[in-house]
Amino acid sequence: MTSDPLPPVLAIRAFEAVSRHLSFTKAGEELGMTQAAVSYQIKVLEERLGFPVFVRRARKIDLTEKGTQLATRVVDAFRDLRTAFSDVRQENDTQLVIACNPTFASRWLAAHLFDFQIANPDLAIRIIPSDSEDQYKNGEQDITISGCYAPPPDNIRHPLIPATFSPMLHPDLAASIGGINSPTDLLKLPITDPADHWWPLWFAKAGIPNPDLGSWPSSRMGSQGLEADRAIAGKGVAILTPFFYRAELASGQLIQPFDLVEHDPGMAWHLSYPHSNRNSRKVRLFRDWIFTELLKDGLDMEETGLAVA
Amino acid sequence: MTSDPLPPVLAIRAFEAVSRHLSFTKAGEELGMTQAAVSYQIKVLEERLGFPVFVRRARKIDLTEKGTQLATRVVDAFRDLRTAFSDVRQENDTQLVIACNPTFASRWLAAHLFDFQIANPDLAIRIIPSDSEDQYKNGEQDITISGCYAPPPDNIRHPLIPATFSPMLHPDLAASIGGINSPTDLLKLPITDPADHWWPLWFAKAGIPNPDLGSWPSSRMGSQGLEADRAIAGKGVAILTPFFYRAELASGQLIQPFDLVEHDPGMAWHLSYPHSNRNSRKVRLFRDWIFTELLKDGLDMEETGLAVA
DNA sequence: TGCAATGCATAAGGGAGATTTATGCATGAC
DNA sequence: GTCATGCATAAATCTCCCTTATGCATTGCA
Structure with missing residues (x-):
């Protein structure tokens, strides 16, 4: 039967310390309490057990036989507890887990993270x-x-990238209809995701209130990578965030026919973490790093919203 | 580093129970407290650790990854604690340790204890x-x-055998001086322990106030066996407790020349135990057994003082 | 031999924090 | 939709844990 309840854990904790020091006074120092408090806890334990665990001698105490049996095992168990918490604490201190929007992860973080790891x-x-x-x-x-989900209320939130977007396509696809000269030209081509609610926003800003797209609300911010892949393959026109496709635009894999860039005011890529993590070393390191890295990356303060941070 | 302090043990205790039940409510039932109290303790733990150990889901909770790491080891440690206390408790329940006056042990208990063990x-x-x-x-x-030492004040004390005594010697030694006819005859023979303060007490009662013994106070109740051995060997006269030497008297190894028996009013063999042990099964069993056994052994209630018990 | 120092026990008292009560909220079952 | 389940939270309570202060016994030292 191992089912009978434990003695009070505070008494066990005191016993563990006393049995190592063989001194109420020293155990009290370790535990941050007075000798009297330790004495009280040991008394509680002994009353609960029904037998003494220490022999009180002059100016010292010894474990009784039963006390000795208990002490070895209790000290062991507490060592296990201490190492368990210590290990997890260490792991917690040395491992940074980032839940990341897939687009941001693949289009920005993956390429930059190496620097952070080196640092x-x-x-x-x-x-x-x-x-x-x-x-x-x-x-x-x-x-x-x-990308889009608001953090719980107790979280701290820093804007990183505004949700800007503009149509993009492969130059060969543009050439197939003699080039893109006006926004309506885009409607002659396949739209990679007509359900993306960014389309009507962009066309509206372009002066075309009701493009024939048959859309319903749905954000693609989590996976614009898929649309981008189709556009790069020349299969259609995608509406993408230019910041994430600078490389493809520079290399000519994609073209952005119009400078017109709309942005979704209710959305932005942002970094967030529980308020309680604000002073954690690893969180501070990453937060500071990503801010400076994004700044280096050519975004000014207003765009990144760093002024708020 | 295993030196950083443990989180509050009450929180650890709660965590252990919750991690087994994966339910605050059930853990509370096990621990004898409310769900709210468990929730509070888990919150304390998580704030101390700096990371959550449970994921709150709809109508259930799960351990986080770090929570899982902790749980296995904490549950193990608590299992060790429980079995440690359980083992010692069981040993305590099934092992009766008797600190016994050597004379009583060898002259009475040894011969009777077998019955108790059988029962x-x-x-x-x-x-x-x-x-x-x-x-x-x-x-x-x-x-x-x-035999003689008074128990600490919180002990319960039951008289067992009054400290009676009378001179005894081997019949051959008595015959060597033509028999013992009066108390003064004893003074012609070697006294096994002239320092024993029982001698003057007995001689005083026999009407001889100042026998030539050169004694100083010292009780032999702990080891009258040594004196008895010398008397049985015919080496001298011992002053012994008749109750303990009935067998030798019956077999003729010793004779008690006079019916005159004195007793030491401040002394008696007695059984004692801490007040807190009074309801312990093993203590009750032994106490009840020794009383009835001594009664069966021919002592009436008044002599044993059982009326007091 | 007396005196100071050490170490535990104990009583009294206060206070921190553990717990309960009561309530709200979200989810899932029917 | 309604009800049941399960955790979170606020407020209030109260337990009991701890400190303070003191006593006692032993030891060491002068």
């Missing part, structure tokens, strides 16, 4: 590419980079 | 033949049978 070799980074309401509730990550 | 096969008996002030302080025994 902070003691930190192991784990990226969870995911962007959903549940992700916040999971609690597994230290930091979240989200 | 209580689940109890292991251990006798510590010792009778000293320190013995009480040791705290290792469940019960003490003492």
Whole structure:
């Protein structure tokens, strides 16, 4: 039968310390309490057990036989507890888990993270590419980079990238209809995701209130990579965030026919983390790093919203 | 580094139960507290650790990754604690340790204890033949049978045998001086322990106030066996407790020349145990057994003082 | 031998924090 | 839709844990 309840854990904790020091006074110092408090806890334990665990001698105490039997095992158990918490604490200190919006992860973070790892070799980074309401509730990550979902109210939120967008396509596809000269030309070509609600926003800004797209609300911010792949393959026109496709635009894999860039005022890529993490070393390091890295990356303060941070 | 302090043990205790049940409510039932109290303790733990250990889902909770790491080890440690206390408790329940006055142990208990062991096969008996002030302080025994030392004030004390005594000697030694006809005849023979303060007491009662013994106070109750051995060997006259030497008197190894028996009013063999042990099963069993056994052994209630018990 | 120092026990009292009560909220079942 | 389940939270309470102060016994030292 191992089912009878434990003696009070505070008494066990006191016993563990006393049995190592063989001194109420020293145990009290270790535990941050007075000798009298330790004496009280040992008395509680002995009354609960029904037998003494220490023999009080002059100016010292000894374990009784039963006390000795208990002490070895209790000290062992507490050593296990201490190492368990210590290990997890250490892991927590040295591993940074980032739940990251997939687009941001693949189009920006992947390429830049190496610098962070070089600068902070003691930190192991784990990226969870995911962007959903549940992700916040999971609690597994230290930091979240989200595209659209608002963090829980107790989280601190920093804007990173505004949700800008403009149509893009492969130059060969543009050439197939003699070039893109006006926004309506785009409607002659396949639209990679007509359900993307960015389309009507952009066309409206372009002066075309009701383009024939048959859309319904749905954000693609989590996976614009798929649309981009189709556009790069010449299969259609995608509406993408220029910041993420600078390389493809520079290399000519994609062209952006119009300078006209709309942005979604209710959305932005942002970094967030629980208020309680604000002073955690690893969170500070990553936060500071990503801000400066994005600045270096050519965005001014207003665009990144760093002024708010 | 295993040196950083443990989180509050009450929080650890709650975590252990919750991680087994994966339910605050059920853990609360096990711990005898409300769901709200468990929730509070888990919150304390998570704030102390700096990361969540449970993911709150709809109508259930799950361990986080770090929570899982902790849980396995914490549950193990608590299992060790439980079995440690359970083992010692079981040993305590099934082992009866008697610190016993050596004379009583060898002259009475040894011969009778077998019956007790037969009647209580689940109890292991251990006798510590010792009778000293320190013995009480040791705290290792469940019960003490003492000859002369008063138990600590919180102990319960039952008289067992009054400290009676009368001179005894081997018949051949008596015959060597033509028999013992008056108390003064004893003074012609070697006295095994002239320092024994029982001698002057007995001679005084026999009407001889100042026998030539050159004695100083010193009780031999702890070791009258040594004197008895010398008397049985015909080496001298001993002053012994008749109750303990009935067998030798019956077999003729010793004779008691006079019916005159004195007793030491301040002394008696008695059984004692801490007040807190009064309802312990093993103590009750032994106490009840020794009373009836002594009664069967021919002592009436008044002599044993059982009326007081 | 007396005096100071050490170490535990104990009583009294206060207070931190553990717990309960009561309520709200979200989810899932029917 | 309604009800049941399960956790979170606020407020209030109260337990009991701890400190303070003191006593006692032993030891060491002068």
